[in-house]
Amino acid sequence: MEEPKSNEQVARSWAAVTIRKFRANIGSMGIGDTGNLRRSFQSFVQSEAGGDRLKVRLLYAYYGKFVDMGVGKGQKLGAGNDAIHLA
Numbered sequence: 715m716e717e718p719k720s721n722e723q724v725a726r727s728w729a730a731v732t733i734r735k736f737r738a739n740i741g742s743m744g745i746g747d748t749g750n751l752r753r754s755f756q757s758f759v760q761s762e763a764g765g766d767r768l769k770v771r772l773l774y775a776y777y778g779k780f781v782d783m784g785v786g787k788g789q790k791l792g793a794g795n796d797a798i799h800l801a
Contacts, residue, residue, distance in 0.1 A: 722759055725768050729757035732772060740778075751778045 719727070733755045740748050754775035762769055 721768055722761060725759045725770050726757070729759065729770055729772060733757060736772075736774070751775050754778065 736755060737752050740752060751774065754773075756773045758769075758771045758773070760769045760771075761767070
């Protein structure tokens with residue numbers, strides 16, 4: 715029988731899946747060369763308060779925020795395209 719995963723292992727797995735989904739979403743947006751943005755995604759999991767709490771940080775290049783909003787793709791200001799969409 716498989717040993718249950720710790721909360722930290724679950725958090726690391728969640729972060730890895732989330733980054734895969736972000737990368738897939740970038741590919742589906744038809745943006746062109748996003749190699750540097752794809753490579754910029756990182757995750758960090760930290761235990762706090764004696765292991766009772768976890769902090770998960772997802773980092774990526776700042777310009778990725780604008781790529782997700784469609785900046786430069788003919789989007790008008792206030793078009794409501796400010797949410798991050800996971801595949």
